[in-house]
Amino acid sequence: MQKKEALLLKLEELGVLQFGQFTLKSGLSSPFYLDFRRVVAYPQLLKEISEQLWELIKDLEFDHLCGVPYAALSLSSALSMMHNKPMIVKRKEVKKHGTKKMVEGVFEEGQKAVVIDDVISSGISMIETLEVIEAEGLEVDYVISIVDRMQGGVSTLEKQGYQALSVYTIAEILDILYRHDRIDEQMYNLTLAFVQNNQIGYEQLRLQRKAVPRLNYSTIKVNTQNGVTKRLIDIMEQKQTNLCCSADVGTKAKLLQLAQEVGPYIAVLKTHMDSIEDFDQELVIELQALAKRHNFLLFEDRKFADIGHIVQQQFKAAPYCIADWADLITVHVVAGASSVDALKQIALQKNVGLIVVAQMSTVDTLTSREYMKKALAIAQDQQEVVVGVVSQNKRPRDAGLLMFTPGIKLGGGSDNLGQQYNHPTEAFEKRGIDLMIVGRGIYQDEQPAQKAAEYRKVGWEAYLKRL
Ligand code: S5P
Numbered sequence: 285m286q287k288k289e290a291l292l293l294k295l296e297e298l299g300v301l302q303f304g305q306f307t308l309k310s311g312l313s314s315p316f317y318l319d320f321r322r323v324v325a326y327p328q329l330l331k332e333i334s335e336q337l338w339e340l341i342k343d344l345e346f347d348h349l350c351g352v353p354y355a356a357l358s359l360s361s362a363l364s365m366m367h368n369k370p371m372i373v374k375r376k377e378v379k380k381h382g383t384k385k386m387v388e389g390v391f392e393e394g395q396k397a398v399v400i401d402d403v404i405s406s407g408i409s410m411i412e413t414l415e416v417i418e419a420e421g422l423e424v425d426y427v428i429s430i431v432d433r434m435q436g437g438v439s440t441l442e443k444q445g446y447q448a449l450s451v452y453t454i455a456e457i458l459d460i461l462y463r464h465d466r467i468d469e470q471m472y473n474l475t476l477a478f479v480q481n482n483q484i485g486y487e488q489l490r491l492q493r494k495a496v497p498r499l500n501y502s503t504i505k506v507n508t509q510n511g512v513t514k515r516l517i518d519i520m521e522q523k524q525t526n527l528c529c530s531a532d533v534g535t536k537a538k539l540l541q542l543a544q545e546v547g548p549y550i551a552v553l554k555t556h557m558d559s560i561e562d563f564d565q566e567l568v569i570e571l572q573a574l575a576k577r578h579n580f581l582l583f584e585d586r587k588f589a590d591i592g593h594i595v596q597q598q599f600k601a602a603p604y605c606i607a608d609w610a611d612l613i614t615v616h617v618v619a620g621a622s623s624v625d626a627l628k629q630i631a632l633q634k635n636v637g638l639i640v641v642a643q644m645s646t647v648d649t650l651t652s653r654e655y656m657k658k659a660l661a662i663a664q665d666q667q668e669v670v671v672g673v674v675s676q677n678k679r680p681r682d683a684g685l686l687m688f689t690p691g692i693k694l695g696g697g698s699d700n701l702g703q704q705y706n707h708p709t710e711a712f713e714k715r716g717i718d719l720m721i722v723g724r725g726i727y728q729d730e731q732p733a734q735k736a737a738e739y740r741k742v743g744w745e746a747y748l749k750r751l
């Protein structure tokens with residue numbers, strides 16, 4: 285018999301794997317229960333489990349082991365001693381005395397950690413640990429567990445860019461136990477059906493997450509040297525709005541009408557001027573007058589993405605002459621930091637703030653976690669000219685940058701071209717965004733002014749609540 289199989293049978297004998305009727309933490313009634321906390325009573329078993337876990341990671345390069353508290357602390361300790369790998373410990377709560385550190389151990393920024401949990405079901409405990417240790421500058425590519433309950437956690441983690449490896453899936457466990465007559469066919473089917481019918485999706489998980497305390501606007505203002513950021517935050521605080529209206533209409537007349545209507549409720553008006561069919565400089569002059577009257581910034585969402593020489597030309601060239609009137613522009617960093625460098629030379633002269641697109645809102649975006657991290661690093665390095673980033677889940681670690689988030693709609697949902705929407709309250713409270721970008725949610729409404737007022741209220745209240 286394979287070691288892995290023999291180990292599983294032992295786990296069943298010692299009551300670590302239990303079948304029957306159990307009430308889970310979520311209140312759900314489950315036909316099986318995995319109690320790996322019992323393992324600390326059997327040192328030999330702990331050793332055998334740790335050996336199986338080591339098989340998953342023995343060829344990987346990493347500096348630290350980290351167990352998700354509390355159940356996996358014994359696992360990380362055992363692995364650490366057996367294989368002479370340093371361990372770090374994530375605290376469950378911040379210490380009241382001494383250092384306020386959330387991660388104990390000896391480590392440096394940029395080092396790699398493998399995170400271990402006993403069981404992965406929704407992925408939430410794993411994600412909470414990952415957030416804390418990544419905030420300390422550690423990097424994680426791999427997460428491992430003894431059992432994948434096959435309820436969505438692994439796919440959630442993979443969506444976030446981690447590789448999740450497990451010793452057993454619940455399906456494998458059922459197969460082994462059934463072959464060895466430890467469970468009957470009815471239990472086999474019941475358990476599989478339970479797993480299939482109780483999937484916890486990524487979106488649902490996000491809603492369950494605890495609110496994370498985030499920066500307030502005044503703190504960001506204190507931490508930035510960027511004049512455009514300070515101006516923007518002044519507007520947001522004066523008008524009590526964190527709304528950026530994405531005015532994606534097709535003509536001058538429609539754009540001016542919309543700007544006039546939503547002006548009192550927004551901090552920023554975002555445009556795609558190359559989709560205005562009758563664009564001319566008169567439009568710019570009229571928009572500037574409206575921006576002055578209603579006190580908002582003009583944001584041309586040009587998403588520059590070419591080599592430095594070309595983006596400089598695109599930034600200045602007629603008929604749009606973006607550098608002459610925009611307060612904010614977006615830039616992709618797919619060509620590297622050189623795009624930001626090139627735009628910076630003109631932007632600083634013209635007083636334009638750059639926003640780095642770090643992560644996109646589309647269902648099939650290619651902005652992986654690796655890409656996003658690099659984009660955030662570029663934004664952080666160039667704060668003299670960069671105001672913030674466009675992203676969905678992650679803000680830069682530096683307190684001087686703003687997080688702009690599109691894909692926001694009161695009703696949620698998606699369009700049929702890949703855009704995905706989230707509710708503003710969830711975005712401000714759970715993900716800690718600073719400005720919401722709303723397009724169709726406002727301009728496709730019959731009464732855009734009223735809608736903008738509603739978004740303003742919901743967004744501002746959610747911001748206050750998270751503080
Ligand atoms: O990832 C992104 C980045 C941006 S800037 N996803 C986006 O949707 N945007 C922009 O936000 C997009 O170009 C559009 O102008 C706006 C979203 O519009 P809506 O109508 O879907 O709200």
